[in-house]
Amino acid sequence: MADTIIINPVTRINGFMEIAAEVGNNVITDARTKGLMFRGFEKMLTGRAPLDAVYFTQRICGICSTAHSMASALALEDALGIVPSEQGRYLRDLLHACEFLQNHLRHLYQYTLPDYVKLPEGYPLFKTDHNDYRLPDNVNERMVNDYFESMEYSRNAHKMLAILGGKAPHNHGVFIGGITSPVTADMIIAIKSILFGIEKFITEKMLPDVYEIAAYYSEYYHFGGGYGNLLTYGCFQHYKELGTLYVDPYIYTNEQYSHLDPELITQSDEYAWFNEANEPDREKPEAYSWIRAPRYNGVPFEVGPLARQWLSGEYRHGISVMDRTIARVLEAKKITQIMNTLLENLIPGVPMQQEYVIPAQANGKGLIDTTRGSLGHWLTIEDEKILFYQVITPSAWNLSTQTGEKKGTAEQALMGAPVKDESMPVEIGRIIRSFDPCVSCATHVIIPGKTSKIIPVV
Template sequence: MAKRVVIDPVTRIEGHLRIEVVPENGYVKNAYSSAQMWRGLEVILQGRNPDDAWMFVQRICGVCTTVHALASVRSVENALQLEIPYNAQMIRNIIIAAHALHDHIVHFYHLSALDWVDIVSALKADPQKAAKIAESYQDWKLNGASVFKAVQDKLRKFVESGQLGPFANGYWGHPAMKLSPEVNLIAVTHYLQALDYQRKATQAVAILGGKFPHIQNLAVGGVSTAINLDNEATLNMERLYYIKQLLEEVREFVHNCYLPDVIAISAFYKEWLNYGRGVDNYLAVPDLPQDTKGEVFDLPGGTIIGGNLSTVKPIKSFNDPYFINNVAENITHSWYKGDWTRHPWEEDTIPEYTGMPGGYVDGNEKYSWSKAPRFRHNGNYIPMQVGPLAQVLVGYAQGHKLTKKYVDQALSMLSSLAGTKADINALQSTPGRHIARAIRAQMLSDLALKQWEQLVDNVGRGDYEIFNPPSYPAGEIKGCGFHEAPRGTLSHWCVIENGKLKNYQAVVPSTWNASPRDGKGQMGPYEASLIGNPIAEPEKPLEVLRTVHSFDPCIACAVHMVDTEGEEIVKVKAL
């Protein structure tokens, strides 16, 4: 067997992920993505009330909380063909945007930037020189030599104490690290500042949602966020203007700091624009609905096949059969009973753990708790990459004005800083996924304020409606609820019989991207994106982490834990 490099667990992600690669002559020849947790929410929900599902499923993850709650209520509303009031749509939209802004900021600075930034190198930086470099590519109010010097002094205390805290165990000094000490100091400074701005985004979510994480204000049929401008205990103008203030501050950080940082680092590592493409079929769903039926959206969705933008096909509504009829999951290489490809409404979830008898993946056995979602195209089920890159490409291909505006601006800046022409295809890469995520954050920071204005205008006209009560018919109904979550296309699928959940499935972004091979041997996006990646030191596989982290893995969403012996792990008493 060829020599293997195993990263287990991959850190700076949510959940337990095992990546196994086969290096050859300094590059990755083969790769396997293995999710090491099992998700049992599908089983737990059987027989329960559809109204309650959203409270359960947002416990799938401590990071991706609001997204599962939203997809769940949309799934049940879709089954009932239930419209929700305009105010409820706008409140949901603000929560969607604010949560995603928090998520995108955290992902770049706190989860993945350390793959590119050599923290310890920042101690050698000249703060005056760092200030000049920062001013050359961004207009951010919290730059300056004194700011950079203060951060450098703080970092020096970490290092001299022998306790690097969150910066411990990094591949500092790795030959693949190439930023100057001054750029490293800029990045460390913004890492610390980003902690404050991601918090501002979560504050906005908490005001509307009641708490964060795990919001409390959703309901099948709308929201429970009471609106009364004359009541201090409800959503009033004081709270609304505080939300606006928070959103404006986050927008300033995204536009003036986050996006320029991502583009600058991508330009310094411009050779990486040739690595990490992998699966170039893309899937995104429309979001930020602008009506009560879910037929008009501020963000577009659709598919692109083979990386060719001319193949774009839109997904137009919550009822679009192009999406609903063509999603399936395969379990040939997943630790579930059987070997099938089924539509989510027809699936079961029966765990059957067989492990890896040889200690490594041989390509023939089951090797992951993640299923393998696939999309039917011309009669074949094919892998799809989901995430901000998919949404940006789909929007750009459809001529979506806001997408096109910010993509063109980003590519112009990238070309200028890199000293070489970068077109839309440059985004189909490891750093391209980071750039696309920052572009999406730009759009969401604008659109969050648009949703706020629309909500305030509507309330100002005297409309306080927030809820349309559901009514469950006898017999069987089916629903699909989708949402373009921070990590990509999320869909929840329910089968309701006589008012109770008969079946429930969640097909999540990290299941699409982290999927193992399917029955035809087709790789999932993580696996495919690693092929051809450089790997300078197999004992320190930094480059592998760069590409995996660019997807922002959330394995807790893809799967959950199980004791393979069937023993009870913990008992919790509800008081």
């Protein structure tokens, strides 16, 4: 008989996620991802002035607040018929790129590394009981030093963001048309100086570290892949004329590549705690999560750095836990290169704001790839106010509920994965962590007939 392992809470920065896994013969045979906190930001926006959305939606998340300001600005530009200036686009994408670097540095060292690297005894922020540490002492010691050093560079990425956006998180810079104030020569010089140090750390420390981990945990190349369906809304794709291009909107499924069609994006409430009137319903039969199920042409897709690296052709080693982790680090290096190109093409002092007229009625959508994957904002304006607002986040794509008999993306990634020790299922934490959940949490493992045990997963 299969044992049930329940990990609760995990993954959310301002909420709770539960993973329920059935394990038989040391293999996961069934899995469910359960989002356990209702927020309802879209309902809060109803009746508000449309331009408020750029700042309001940033409060959805303190980790990726810039991403929401970008998607909201794009949705409003679509609704108002605004095309940002070239310089406005450069600056806004630079601001967004700072968040990529801050996130990817933090994810590898603060969230992923402690799964594989043993931190000093007595370290107050992390404690674990698992014993699957394989790095030689000298390698482990070097990575511990990199762990602490990375905090400076992650913080410096937010410093760059604050230079352009006024503050971080929840910047005041991103807005329709570009950003709220022109850039100065001093700002460009300061950002270049900070970026130089971050790029050096990524090249000399971060890349070697992730490949060293992969060498000692090579079996993680062989599970955690899921369906292998990959999707991106596009990321820094407008700069071919500048000699840099990341990835256009594409999908990959059944070993075939095709252009993304936004009209094929849907969202199901089948197993989410929402009724037919789109109202919260915690008593809904068979529902098990607040997370809805985004689908593309009815199919679940993975979004994030691995999808972007694969669809851009820059990394196609495989689709697995370790490939996901490596792709995020390779993307960090790619982002520094894009930022350097944009910085060289900035013109100080160019204004980009004007007075905007809100239409009586309009619809708009903003689709953009962010740190964790594809983010979409949709809105309807009626009587110059927001009538409807919808957000589909990367975590919804990756951590969705099932539809019919088809598992969500992370649920499928767990299927078939080995669990060597059911009392200490470190493999589950590593798989879920590879999708870049927001926080490290304690894990509760419940096995029928056995005592519950709290286990730190990160």
